[in-house]
Amino acid sequence: MSDRIAAVDCGTNSIRLLIADVVREGTDSPRLTDVHREMRIVRLGQGVDATGAFAPEAIERTRVALRDYVDLMIEAGVTRVRMTATSAARDASNREDFFTMTAAELGRAVEGAQAEVITGDEEARLSFAGAVGELSSEAGPFVVVDLGGGSTEVVLGDGDGVQSAYSADIGCVRITERCLQGNPPTREEVASARFFASERLAQAFGVVPVERAHTWVGVAGTFTTLAAVALDLPEYDSERVHLTRLSLPDLRKVCDRLIAMNHDERAALGPMHPGRVDVIGGGAVIAEVLADELARRAGIAELIVSEHDILDGIALSIA
Structure with a gap:
């Protein structure tokens, strides 16, 4: 049926x-x-x-x-x-x-x-439901991070559902418009962006006990783009990207590369969506701050990138 x-x-x-x-x-x-x-x-x-x-x-x-x-x-x-x-x-x-x-x-x-x-809390819960559906519950607890344009949701949970969630008021569009005006951004702009991201994400880490997490799952366009660039795909391929695992050193390498590029260099990358060219550097800054904090707080060593996210959670909520 x-x-x-x-x-x-x-x-x-x-x-x-x-x-x-x-x-x-x-x-x-x-x-x-x-x-x-x-x-x-x-x-x-x-x-x-x-x-x-x-x-x-x-x-x-x-x-x-x-x-x-x-x-x-x-x-x-x-x-x-x-x-x-x-x-x-x-x-x-x-x-x-x-x-x-x-x-x-x-x-x-x-x-x-x-x-x-929807509230930031519901956004976080829907993202979690969509993100972990294909992962073994034995890999939990999970910290799911939905890095969007205006906000970033940090969610801790396991096979029984969400335990804690917080919506931080920062995303790739917001941080780009506020901090990253250069082409490429200057060293001072990048430092300012990292401080801004650290400040906003500290609020999330003050609420969500990420030190309990065993597995980090990243969802939404910044993470999927980072994975596609790290895989050196000639064009975007969602099947190749889905459930990609990136070690944190590899994640930092691709983030540093994108932050340092100018607009035309990013646009020339095969898997880069034209609408993400000007904001992927801001997303990369946030991803690096997340990686540093999750490594320090939870001993996380890799990122799993999922194509399934809040969109799947929205559909499941009316199923």
């Missing part, structure tokens, strides 16, 4: 779609079978850190992408949909303009459907 659902994750930098069949077999928990996955960079959070409001052109970019996603839902025969909005939508003073737009588009597929802002 199965039915077809859709999940949409609208973050600060990207908007992503998952259409999946929910398969129920006996008393087992429902599982998802992918029908379609897609990601577009729309930079909804453009300037929100500075202005406190969505830019009209950012809402329009998001509307165009969502319109196409809804067309795909209608064609696929989706019966239920859940769309969540995260960091940027929590911060924007004119977020009602965004929600009016999303309700109009989603309502074409499922009557009454509309986007919802």
Whole structure:
């Protein structure tokens, strides 16, 4: 028995779609079978850190992408949909303009459907559910880190679920707009970015007892891009990236390389999405700070990169 659902994750930098069949077999928990996955960079959070409001052109970019996603839902025969909005939508003073737009588009597929802002805590829990589903519970406890455009969720849990979570107010777009203006960034800018990341992530580590973790799992576009570059892929390949293991020295090496590059050098990398070129350096700074802290606090020696994340968690929440 199965039915077809859709999940949409609208973050600060990207908007992503998952259409999946929910398969129920006996008393087992429902599982998802992918029908379609897609990601577009729309930079909804453009300037929100500075202005406190969505830019009209950012809402329009998001509307165009969502319109196409809804067309795909209608064609696929989706019966239920859940769309969540995260960091940027929590911060924007004119977020009602965004929600009016999303309700109009989603309502074409499922009557009454509309986007919802989720708390940082729920964002963390959904990310955890999506990230660890394919990993052996014996590898736990897990620390799952969802490094987004405007926020970074740090979640500790095991096979029984989440034990502790915190949403830090830092992400690859936010840190880039605030600290990294040079092309490439100057040594002083990088130092400032590392201080900013350390300060914000210290708040997370003060709440989440990561010293209990045995395994670090990284999700979302910064981590998947770092893995693809580390693997030296000629183009992005999600199957190759999924469940890649990077030693921390290899992770630091690829981070340092990307931070030191200028815009054109990053853009020339085969697996680099054009929408990530200008913010991957900021994401790399955050990843390095995370690596240093998790090595020191928990003795973590490697990063597992998962393609499954909050998007899968959103879908499972309505399955």
